[in-house]
Amino acid sequence: MVDDLHKYLARLDLSMRETRSLICVGLDPVISKMPITDITKFNCEIINSTAEHVCAYKPNLAFYESMGIEGMQHLEATVKHIRTHAPHAIIIGDGKRGDIPSTSEAYAHAMFNQWGFDATTVNAYGGLESLQPFLEYGDKCVYIWCRSSNPGALEFQDLTIQHGNNKSIKLFERIALSASKTKAKAVIGIVAGASYPHELHDLRSQAPDMQILSPGIGAQGGDLKAVIQNGVDKAGRGLMINASRSILYSTQSSAKYGNAANLAVKTLKDDINKFLCENGFDW
Amino acid sequence: MVDDLHKYLARLDLSMRETRSLICVGLDPVISKMPITDITKFNCEIINSTAEHVCAYKPNLAFYESMGIEGMQHLEATVKHIRTHAPHAIIIGDGKRGDIPSTSEAYAHAMFNQWGFDATTVNAYGGLESLQPFLEYGDKCVYIWCRSSNPGALEFQDLTIQHGNNKSIKLFERIALSASKTKAKAVIGIVAGASYPHELHDLRSQAPDMQILSPGIGAQGGDLKAVIQNGVDKAGRGLMINASRSILYSTQSSAKYGNAANLAVKTLKDDINKFLCENGFDW
Numbered sequence: 001m002v003d004d005l006h007k008y009l010a011r012l013d014l015s016m017r018e019t020r021s022l023i024c025v026g027l028d029p030v031i032s033k034m035p036i037t038d039i040t041k042f043n044c045e046i047i048n049s050t051a052e053h054v055c056a057y058k059p060n061l062a063f064y065e066s067m068g069i070e071g072m073q074h075l076e077a078t079v080k081h082i083r084t085h086a087p088h089a090i091i092i093g094d095g096k097r098g099d100i101p102s103t104s105e106a107y108a109h110a111m112f113n114q115w116g117f118d119a120t121t122v123n124a125y126g127g128l129e130s131l132q133p134f135l136e137y138g139d140k141c142v143y144i145w146c147r148s149s150n151p152g153a154l155e156f157q158d159l160t161i162q163h164g165n166n167k168s169i170k171l172f173e174r175i176a177l178s179a180s181k182t183k184a185k186a187v188i189g190i191v192a193g194a195s196y197p198h199e200l201h202d203l204r205s206q207a208p209d210m211q212i213l214s215p216g217i218g219a220q221g222g223d224l225k226a227v228i229q230n231g232v233d234k235a236g237r238g239l240m241i242n243a244s245r246s247i248l249y250s251t252q253s254s255a256k257y258g259n260a261a262n263l264a265v266k267t268l269k270d271d272i273n274k275f276l277c278e279n280g281f282d283w
Numbered sequence: 284m285v286d287d288l289h290k291y292l293a294r295l296d297l298s299m300r301e302t303r304s305l306i307c308v309g310l311d312p313v314i315s316k317m318p319i320t321d322i323t324k325f326n327c328e329i330i331n332s333t334a335e336h337v338c339a340y341k342p343n344l345a346f347y348e349s350m351g352i353e354g355m356q357h358l359e360a361t362v363k364h365i366r367t368h369a370p371h372a373i374i375i376g377d378g379k380r381g382d383i384p385s386t387s388e389a390y391a392h393a394m395f396n397q398w399g400f401d402a403t404t405v406n407a408y409g410g411l412e413s414l415q416p417f418l419e420y421g422d423k424c425v426y427i428w429c430r431s432s433n434p435g436a437l438e439f440q441d442l443t444i445q446h447g448n449n450k451s452i453k454l455f456e457r458i459a460l461s462a463s464k465t466k467a468k469a470v471i472g473i474v475a476g477a478s479y480p481h482e483l484h485d486l487r488s489q490a491p492d493m494q495i496l497s498p499g500i501g502a503q504g505g506d507l508k509a510v511i512q513n514g515v516d517k518a519g520r521g522l523m524i525n526a527s528r529s530i531l532y533s534t535q536s537s538a539k540y541g542n543a544a545n546l547a548v549k550t551l552k553d554d555i556n557k558f559l560c561e562n563g564f565d566w
Contacts, residue, residue, distance in 0.1 A: 030389075062382060062389035068397040069359065072352050098406060099345060099379050100433040106313075106345035114351040123381060123406050125428065129435025145408065150383040152412025156458060161442045171454065175439060 007139040008090075008118060008187045009211075015055040015088045016237065020283040021269050022276075024056035024092065026215065026244030027078060028063045033245075035254040039067070039074040042257075044081045046248060049258035051086035053265045058213075058242055060094040079116060090118045092213070096145050098123030098130060105133035112137050121145055121191055121213070124175050128182050135184035141211060142186045144179050146203065147172040149193025149216030172199065173206060180207040189213055194241065197226035204230055212239050217268070218246025224268075228275040236281025243268060290422040291373075291401060291470045292494075298338040298371045299520065303566040304552050305559075307339035307375065309498065309527030310361060311346045316528075318537040322350070322357040325540075327364045329531060332541035334369035336548045341496075341525055343377040362399060373401045375496070379428050381406030381413060388416035395420050404428055404474055404496070407458050411465050418467035424494060425469045427462050429486065430455040432476025432499030455482065456489060463490040472496055477524065480509035487513055495522050500551070501529025507551075511558040519564025526551060 005013070016022060027046065029039045036042055047057065059078060064071035082089055093115055097107040104126075111120040111134075119141035122131055134142045147157055156171060163169035169177070172192075179188050189211030192200050200214065212231055217224055224241075231239040247268075251260040276282070288296070299305060310329065312322045319325055330340065342361060347354035365372055376398055380390040387409075394403040394417075402424035405414055417425045430440055439454060446452035452460070455475075462471050472494030475483050483497065495514055500507055507524075514522040530551075534543040559565070 028386075060382075060386055060389075062380070062386045062393065065393035066389040066397060068393070069352060069355050072355055076352065096382050096406070097345070097379070099343075100431055103311075103343055103345045106343075106349040110345065110348035110351070114349060123379070123408055125406055125408050125439060126431045126433055127435035127438030127440070129438065130431065130433050148383055148409045148413065150409055150413050152410035155410030155412065155461065156408060156454070157410070159444045159454065159457065161444065171439070171442065174442065178438065 006187050008141045011118065012055065012090055013237070015090055017283060018088050019053055019055050020273065021053050021055050022239055022241050022272055023054045023265060023269055024058050024090075024213070024240045024242040025050055025054050025247050025265065026094070026242050027057055027059040028244045028248065029074070030063060033249045035252050035257045039071070040077040040081075043074070043078040044085070045258045046261050047078075047081055047086055049262040050247065050265045051089065053262070053269045054089065056090035056092055056240060057082055057086070058092040058094050060244075075115070091116075092119040092121065092143070093117035094121045096121050096123045098126050100126060101130055101132055104130055108134040108137065112140055119143060119189075124179070128178055135182070135186045135188065138185035140186045141189055142184070143189040143191050143211070143213045144175065146176050146179070146190040147192045147196055147199045149195045153193065153196070173202060176203050176207055176210070180210055187211060191215065192231070194223070194227045197223055197230045200227060201230035204233070209233060210238065213242060214239060215242040215244070217241055218243040224271055225275050228272060229279060232276070232279070232281065236276050236279065241272060289470050291424045294401065295338065295373055296520070298373055300566065301371050302336055302338050303556065304336050304338050305520075305522055305524050305555055306337045306548060306552055307341050307373075307496070307523045307525040308333055308337050308530050308548065309377070309525050310340055310342040311527045311531065312357070313346060316532045318535050318540045322354070323360040323364075326357070326361040327368070328541045329544050330361075330365055330369055332545040333530065333548045334372065336545070336552045337372065339373035339375055339523060340365055340369070341375040341377050343527075358398065374399075375402040375404065375426070376400035377404045379404050379406045381409050383409060383413055384415055387413055391417040391420065395423055402426060402472075407462070411461055418465070418469045418471065421468035423469045424472055425467070426472040426474050426494070426496045427458065429459050429462070429473040430475045430479055430482045432478045436476065436479070456485060459486050459490055459493070463493055470494060474498065475514070477506070477510045480506055480513045483510060484513035487516070492516060493521065496525060497522060498525040498527070500524055501526040507554055508558050511555060512562060515559070515562070515564065519559055519562065524555060
């Protein structure tokens, strides 16, 4: 029994063990890339076809907001469908929100109470104090956007900061360090792009127990083997690997995209589990 | 004639001159603070009561999202009301969005095409490259969240960065510097909290022509006189001063909140114009 395990971590652990999977599928619908035009129908088919192989889904709010209120209705229907058809799955609302505390309070309410996400991504530029309202939710997880997966990530995130006497540290490491020291009711995790395995290694070294959400596998070209080696904790867990485009858009066939998504996610899971095994971890 | 003036700057200049006002009113509805419960009705009354004295409105998306889809419908109705009843006013969608480029593209589409905002606030943590899709909109303005108005702002924003030989600079200054050097079709501005006039001064020194959006007057206690002195450009413009709670919630009377908002915004405008005058600027 793991009575003292945080409720979110217990759910995540169960979900990963049930599916033997570290995979999170990003539900980022872009109509021009989709084989059908109905977002809800598309997402439901993707969910039904992938649920057995994934521990979490991550709708990125941008893609729903870009369709206005209709998009938000698709988001609502998608969350409902996950709850009924993939009840094991964690749902991460990817919004990278962050603002002064009175505004963060409203965002946290939106993410956790209105949309009912189990976790959300946030932006810590306003300081950890600015994120306090998110951190008050005792059964949730808050992933701080730490090292992003885009080519220009380094512009600010890699700036060198003085840290103690004669020591220096990069900004993204400084944020992770602050996150790892912050006491909170919610679990605090970080987002660290799979396209930068070296940085992932540094982050894991500095925060051995931190939950890491790592996007950038697939379309963004992250090296899966390096991500596993550098990203997992001492138990071979603590890492969620997100893939979006490579799962959602592996075919343009309206008859086959469900099967194609199933195959793509199964292949990715097998690859991940092979690398886990090579590093001495099993389910 | 100012044929070569950017379309956004021309509109902003006209709006400021028509109203003789640097004020932006933040439309951040919180039902528990409101004298009535209908968000759209409340916003419409605030807009009707303040339009003559303000150059812009700034709905903060958090407060609408916290009410789910119904909230987004209130946002849509509010934007429509501003366009018909205060057509001079700039509308700034305050969302502090920021993500990798493919996601920023969706956010930019949401902000500029779906909601139809004239400007939006963004978060530059992903580097200027991550904001490129926002910067492609030639008739819009993108305000980068630079120095926030909350007490914990300094945690990361004030970290000291090496900058050239034997020189150092704070992170928020580094971001402003990068913003001021970036070529873009959109106007690039910055958000710098009124609660930190010293930092506002540093930012204005580094970027003499930058558009600055300064929240934090009123409920957050920013010093108006210092903000004017430190924030305006050489022409006494280039600064928009945002007030939200002090305008929206100056009374709990459902019969008088419109009049109260009118009075509050008129008083603020007179104070601003007095300080502008003391610094040698006039309309």
